[in-house]
Amino acid sequence: EIVLTQSPDTLSLSPGETATLSCRASRPVSTTYLAWYQQKPGQAPRLLMYGTTTRATGVPDRFSGRGSGTDFAVTISRLEPEDFAVYYCQQYGSSPLTFGGGTKVEIK
Amino acid sequence: QVHLVQSGAEVKRPGASVTVSCEASGYTFTNYAIHWVRQAPGQRPEWMGWINIDSGNTKYSQKFQGRITITRDTSANTVYMELSSLRSEDTAVYYCARNYRGSLEFMDVWGQGTTVTVSS
Numbered sequence: 001e002i003v004l005t006q007s008p009d010t011l012s013l014s015p016g017e018t019a020t021l022s023c024r025a026s027r028p029v030s031t032t033y034l035a036w037y038q039q040k041p042g043q044a045p046r047l048l049m050y051g052t053t054t055r056a057t058g059v060p061d062r063f064s065g066r067g068s069g070t071d072f073a074v075t076i077s078r079l080e081p082e083d084f085a086v087y088y089c090q091q092y093g094s095s096p097l098t099f100g101g102g103t104k105v106e107i108k
Numbered sequence: 109q110v111h112l113v114q115s116g117a118e119v120k121r122p123g124a125s126v127t128v129s130c131e132a133s134g135y136t137f138t139n140y141a142i143h144w145v146r147q148a149p150g151q152r153p154e155w156m157g158w159i160n161i162d163s164g165n166t167k168y169s170q171k172f173q174g175r176i177t178i179t180r181d182t183s184a185n186t187v188y189m190e191l192s193s194l195r196s197e198d199t200a201v202y203y204c205a206r207n208y209r210g211s212l213e214f215m216d217v218w219g220q221g222t223t224v225t226v227s228s
Contacts, residue, residue, distance in 0.1 A: 044221050045203075045215070097155040097213055102152055
C-alpha cells in the first residue's frame with residue numbers, strides 16, 4: 001500500500017500568514033489521484049482539493065495545491081480564523097485508498 | 109442539498125458485531141458509490157471499503173476482508189456497514205462518504221459520523 005507522510009505535524013501561525021503543508025508518498029502517485037481534506041474538531045472531514053490542484057466547490061482561492069510524483073503540497077495564503085484545522089492528504093490511485101497522518105494548523 | 113445521515117452511537121462487547129446505517133438524500137442514490145472510512149481517536153482516517161449502489165458490487169480493504177459487509181437498500185436510499193468480531197482496536201468514529209465519480213475514488217460528501225465503542 002502507498003504510505004503518505006505529512007509534514008510538519010503541527011504548524012503554529014497567526015491569521016494573515018501563509019501555511020505550506022507537505023505530503024510525501026512512498027511511491028509515485030499520478031496528479032489525478034491526490035486529494036486534500038480539512039477536518040475541524042468533532043466534525044467529519046471536508047473535501048478541499050482533488051486532482052492535486054482542483055479546489056472543491058466553495059473552497060476559496062487562497063487554497064492552492066501543487067506537486068507531482070511523490071511530493072505534494074497545499075498552500076493556504078492569508079490564513080483566516082476558519083482555516084485553523086487539521087489537514088489530510090489522500091491518494092486514490094491504488095487500493096487500498098490511504099490517508100496521510102495529518103498536519104494541524106494552529107493559532108500561534 | 110446532499111446529505112448523508114448516519115445511525116447513532118453504539119457500545120459493543122468484544123466479539124460482537126455492529127451495523128451502522130447511512131441514509132442518503134438530495135441526489136440520485138444509484139449514481140454514486142458509497143465509501144466507509146473510520147477514524148480512531150487522534151489517528152488518521154482509514155478506508156474500509158465501498159459499494160457500487162447500482163450494481164451492489166463491493167470492494168473491501170484487505171485489512172477488513174472477512175469481517176466487513178457493506179450492503180445497500182435502494183428502496184430506502186440507505187447503505188449498511190456491518191463489522192464483526194469486534195475488538196477494542198475497532199473503537200473509532202465510522203463515516204460513510206459519497207464517492208465523487210467513477211474511478212476517482214475520493215469523497216465529496218460525508219456523513220456526520222457514528223461513534224462505535226468496543227469495551228468489556
